[in-house]
Amino acid sequence: MRKSLIKNVDLIVLGAGLAGSAVAWQAHWRGWSVAIIDRLDAQSSSRVAAGLVTPVTGSRAAASWRWSEFYPAANLFYRQVEKALSASFWHVEPALRVFRSEAERELVKGKWIELGHHAEPNSIHAELFSGPDWFGLNAPFGFCCFGPAARLDTVAYISETKRHFEKLNAFHQCNLDCDHSIEIESSHSGYPIEISELQLAGKRIVFCQGIAARENRYFRDLPLHPARGDILLVQSQDVRCKQVIHHDAWAVPVGDQRFLVGATYDRIAMNEPIESSDEKTNRFRDELMRRWESMTTGTFRSGQHVVVEQRWAVRPASYDRHPLMGPHDVYRNAFCLNGLGSKGTLMAPRLAEMAIDSMEGSALDPALNWSRRK
Ligand SMILES: Cc1cc2nc3c(=O)[nH]c(=O)nc-3n(C[C@H](O)[C@H](O)[C@H](O)COP(=O)(O)OP(=O)(O)OC[C@H]3O[C@@H](n4cnc5c(N)ncnc54)[C@H](O)[C@@H]3O)c2cc1C
Numbered sequence: 001m002r003k004s005l006i007k008n009v010d011l012i013v014l015g016a017g018l019a020g021s022a023v024a025w026q027a028h029w030r031g032w033s034v035a036i037i038d039r040l041d042a043q044s045s046s047r048v049a050a051g052l053v054t055p056v057t058g059s060r061a062a063a064s065w066r067w068s069e070f071y072p073a074a075n076l077f078y079r080q081v082e083k084a085l086s087a088s089f090w091h092v093e094p095a096l097r098v099f100r101s102e103a104e105r106e107l108v109k110g111k112w113i114e115l116g117h118h119a120e121p122n123s124i125h126a127e128l129f130s131g132p133d134w135f136g137l138n139a140p141f142g143f144c145c146f147g148p149a150a151r152l153d154t155v156a157y158i159s160e161t162k163r164h165f166e167k168l169n170a171f172h173q174c175n176l177d178c179d180h181s182i183e184i185e186s187s188h189s190g191y192p193i194e195i196s197e198l199q200l201a202g203k204r205i206v207f208c209q210g211i212a213a214r215e216n217r218y219f220r221d222l223p224l225h226p227a228r229g230d231i232l233l234v235q236s237q238d239v240r241c242k243q244v245i246h247h248d249a250w251a252v253p254v255g256d257q258r259f260l261v262g263a264t265y266d267r268i269a270m271n272e273p274i275e276s277s278d279e280k281t282n283r284f285r286d287e288l289m290r291r292w293e294s295m296t297t298g299t300f301r302s303g304q305h306v307v308v309e310q311r312w313a314v315r316p317a318s319y320d321r322h323p324l325m326g327p328h329d330v331y332r333n334a335f336c337l338n339g340l341g342s343k344g345t346l347m348a349p350r351l352a353e354m355a356i357d358s359m360e361g362s363a364l365d366p367a368l369n370w371s372r373r374k
Contacts, residue, residue: 015038023337
């Protein structure tokens with residue numbers, strides 16, 4: 001290709017989900033020229049996700065991994081993007097955890113209430129309430145209000161980000177064949193990455209492909225452990241709760257008596273094709289409806305809860321539930337940011353910052369390095 005036709009950039013980002021979008025912004029803010037490539041896969045994890053950021057999770061009511069590092073970075077980052085785009089997609093509001101037993105209530109009380117409230121604005125705080133119900137929710141053991149918690153409207157954030165980079169001529173809609181269309185030289189100088197079909201050359205490339213990393217020869221060995229997740233959009237007349245609820249499932253009120261209810265977690269093998277079957281779709285819909293009905297009060301006369309829509313995608317989870325990032329073993333100008341699992345919204349902003357730091361020469365935290373398992 002004639003060199004004069006090629007656009008040279010500091011960083012090529014492949015994939016514009018939560019990971020790639022965060023990397024693109026962080027690089028852009030550091031003054032790097034960026035080119036983003038995405039095929040706009042409607043079934044991508046980021047486009048299906050509920051975008052919840054929850055401080056306390058799981059049956060042990062533990063703080064989310066590295067909360068005190070990830071949450072302030074996410075809060076600052078999404079507010080900064082909102083400001084840059086004059087848009088609104090990041091909503092910080094406490095979340096409710098409805099207890100399923102007296103033991104759970106006591107656990108949370110001991111861990112989060114009796115420890116006392118913390119003074120710093122980003123530290124986790126909790127308040128206990130008694131049941132038996134809360135605006136249509138079944139709460140015989142009471143519930144707890146946790147903060148700070150947040151929700152990102154992922155579809156709005158991703159599409160506004162795309163629009164922004166399109167205006168800068170930095171967004172390429174393309175389904176890139178990673179095995180044949182990307183040439184990487186092991187040199188450290190100049191623009192060793194070339195994608196001739198897009199007339200692009202880059203100093204570095206970062207692969208943020210989620211589960212589609214399976215199709216990429218450069219990072220095919222990522223220890224991903226994918227998990228399908230389903231979400232329902234349900235219309236429920238008798239539930240009037242306005243907060244995000246965590247119980248047997250989580251539920252997000254989205255207006256007009258509609259709630260997103262999710263999510264299932266179904267591990268799939270690395271080489272398993274990503275396709276659905278009626279059997280799976282029906283099974284996961286029934287499972288979520290069972291969980292939603294157990295969370296709500298009232299009699300379950302037919303038509304009280306109506307499934308409006310069902311969505312699913314595959315989370316790029318890792319074998320140990322922690323992110324997978326860092327440079328390729330041979331091609332040191334090729335990086336990956338993956339393995340965000342169920343927490344892409346919370347973790348992507350800080351991880352993107354760390355990815356750029358490491359491209360600039362800072363040491364990468366070994367706990368995040370994708371090759372830690374070897
Ligand atoms: C049902 C469900 C609910 C979830 N709920 C939450 C939640 O509440 N909170 C939360 O934080 N997380 C949630 N998650 C997880 C979250 O979705 C992921 O952590 C996150 O989206 C991963 O982002 P990613 O950018 O790494 O991958 P992806 O979202 O998969 O993005 C990869 C991108 O790369 C592009 N791409 C890949 N290969 C190519 C190629 N060859 N050429 C061009 N483009 C390519 C794709 O089009 C896609 O846009 C949920 C996931 C599911 C499935």
